[in-house]
Amino acid sequence: MTRVGIVGVGHGVFGRRSDATVQELAFEAFRSALEDAGIDRDAVDASVVGSVPEYHKQRSLAGVIQEYLGLVPKPTWLTEVACASGSAAMRTAWMSIKAGVHDIVAVIGCQKMTELSTPEILALMGRVGEVQWESGFGTTFPGYYAMFAKRHMHEFGTTREQLLDVAVKNHHYGAMNPFALFRKEITKEKATASEDVATPFQVYDCCANADGAACIVLAGEGRAREISEVPIWLDGMACATASMSVLRRPSLVGLPSAERAAAEAYAMAGVGPADVKVADVHDCFTIAEIMAYEDLGFCKKGEGGPFVADRQTYVGGKVAVNVDGGLKAKGHPIGATGTSMTYEIVKQLRGEAGERQVPDADVGLTHNVGGIGQYCFVQVLKRD
Amino acid sequence: MFKWFGKVNYTPYTKVNDFARYLKDGHLMGSRCKSCGATSFPPRADCDSCMSGDFEFIEVSGKGKLHTFTKIVAAPTGFEDVAPYIVGVVDLQEGGKALAWFGDSIAEAEIEIGMDVQIVPRIIEELEDIKVYYSLEQPGTTWSKV
């Protein structure tokens, strides 16, 4: 089966995009990905849209995006696995090229979250967990991760300070990212002065809803080498699941889906965690990034807190993590997050990340989680 | 009558409907597969071990140890009037886990991971409709219909 290469990437500004519809956001990212690839849209064989339908008034989004991008009558389809929808779109595009069905596929992760009213958002917020046994007690997305944090602190001595080290780092890099929602450094003092959300989390432990889109153009090896001087190879592309209900999980100090997807992605790509120079991980909450370090093998289980406190995940540390600002500072337009992660790693591996560039980055990784870990996608990307 | 279960209920119908009826009468029920004997809490109609659909309810003690907890301040629709509230996950003595609110028998300052707790059936009194749930209490706290 052919190797799959990334030949073009595009990214729009994340934030409250009252200036655009979701298909207009998709168009921005698609146009810049085509410009980046240096190809005409006629060269694209199919598109895959990663997005979560319940945030949009437009039903069956893939069709309206296909039309607005000017890709009709070519095939399109939508993938949905909560916050990992963009990476699921990447995986199905990768599969279609591997299978020889398509040669060049555009993947568009996109989401418009700010059109919903506050009551609509609060109603959705009440159904993030398993609704039969858990949601009846008013569980929330931050509530689940807060319980992971409490348990992690109990078992490993992870501290409140270490959680905030994640937020401080990601805002530090977000300040340098022109696509980020929040472009300001924060201090721990400012973070601890923010409102409680779900103990131990305060506002600055949590990522924010946003609108946005990011597009990735994939091609089979032959076409990838023709189109691009530096194709970035998608050599590891794994997906795993964990039970949706926390009541069916043996442990709450990590995501079993992430551990499994990472092991598979490393094996596919023939690399190990020590080879990864730069990674974008799913920091929907501060504890999520600490658990990701451990689940991905960047450090041992339980050592994620000291790992970030020792600045091992800054540029210049063992592995640079979320040096685009992460979900925390970029904002989290859920369908777009996976493709935004891939965008950043491609730019890093090409050496085009500017003041945030990780030196000698040749192997990179993305870790995109859906919901509270019921889905996890891990990609390993390489430069020749 | 699973619609009785939870302050807000999203699943009015299930093959384990009777769980809510038992709870209303003060009984906390898990399930046991009649084919292979595998047990589950929360109960499930379709066996996770052998895939049989033949099950029976079995009463569980509700006793266990606190696995983790959080105080939820930012509440979703339907929970604004009770926020903030403390939610805990318990490892049950008989196997399985449960998620529930802390009840009145445990003060917030006493809550710590690893403590002994018991899941106790509750009825929400103020509402016209029957609403049943369970709460995390000091072991030995008895259910009483109010």
Ligand SMILES: [Zn+2]
């Ligand atoms: Zn069975």
